[in-house]
Amino acid sequence: MLTEAFLAGKEVIDKLNSHNHQAFFVGGCVRDLLLNREIGDIDIATSAAPKMVQNIFDKVIPVGIEHGTVIVRHKQQSFEVTTFRVDGKYTDQRHPDEVTFVSAVDKDLERRDFTINALAMDMNGKIIDLFGGKKDLQQKVIRTVGDGYERFTEDPLRIIRAIRFSGQLGFFIDHDTLQAMEQVKKQIKNLAKERITQEITKLFAGSYLNLGIDYLKRTEIYKNLPIIAQYPGIIHKLPKSLKPLYSFGETIALFHYIEPQVPIINWVKAWKCSNKIKQEAIQLIDALRYYQEHQIDKWLVYQLDSVYYSGFDRLISIFHPEDYPIEPTMKKLVRELPIQSKKDLALNGNHLMEIFPEAPKGPWLKNTINRLEKEVVLGRIINTKYTLKEWIRCNPPEIN
């Protein structure tokens, strides 16, 4: 079934064709269409040079003209349109030193990583399959296009991509391909860390991640990954049957929970993660630790940002499978919370200073508010000025 995005993509291809240019769907979108999987981004390869593409369409964003790539906006969708190309040598293993644009799709497909990613499809749904990609899709095999050693030295990220695809699709890696991966694996160290993080994020979100992790172990490719290279025991401590984790913050929390010796901040720095991922990992770990001592309660759901509830539940499924799923309980508890934040407390710092007029300002103010907050959230005291004042009189703060 062609999605709306595909139908809009067909119109882009149709328009290029009507200007006498060849154009095809290529890469992951063709693979995923044939596998009946949800389609991510749609890539189009064309014989038209980037300048021509810019002339043909109204809305074109020149994201990587030097590599022949522009983004065409059509019907509110984005299409990465790339001119057929043959890459030159890769001195930095990331950007080819030169890109030669060619007029045929064959050469373009030849430079791609795996047979299952080297399929092209024209606007009538006719597939161009020069390397047995369809057969490999049927047989569930990941195999390089041509010589594996060459493909992996061109871009060693492809080694991790092979493992990522096995974890996403449940495919086995062809024997020669696997050998070539082992030959080139040391070069993974030279890759930009963000690129590795992107692929490993997709691996851990894969439905068959245990297969991918098995490959990481068997090939010892994990010895070339940030942090894991220095703590090789970590990978072996991973639970045997993991469930997919949909964000890298969850994955960091998983690793930190099984190996607390490595601080979260070290993961974040070594894997070049965003602040958002860092916050997510910290919140999830705090919640897991609290859960270990107290189980689920209102304080846990109050402290944990609700966007992380399902991630927390996924970690519970790993570490406390008998308690899974816990998200419904969390959602029920959050609806019953007496307050949503500190601001809702019936007493604030100014009130506290009125109660203790002699006391100087200091950390005691914040500490007292925090204690009140927890008592109220846990339902041990009612959130009224009177009861909070009474509680303070019975539990006078240490003024500091």
Ligand SMILES: Nc1ccn([C@@H]2O[C@H](COP(=O)(O)OP(=O)(O)OP(=O)(O)O)[C@@H](O)[C@H]2O)c(=O)n1
């Ligand atoms: N190191 C790489 C990265 C990409 N490609 C080619 O570029 C296509 C698009 O790359 P990308 O979007 O990164 O991967 P997809 O295969 O599309 O997977 P996803 O669904 O995750 O986007 C791939 O299918 C593959 O043909 C490649 O040959 N070598």
Ligand SMILES: [Mg+2]
């Ligand atoms: Mg893609």
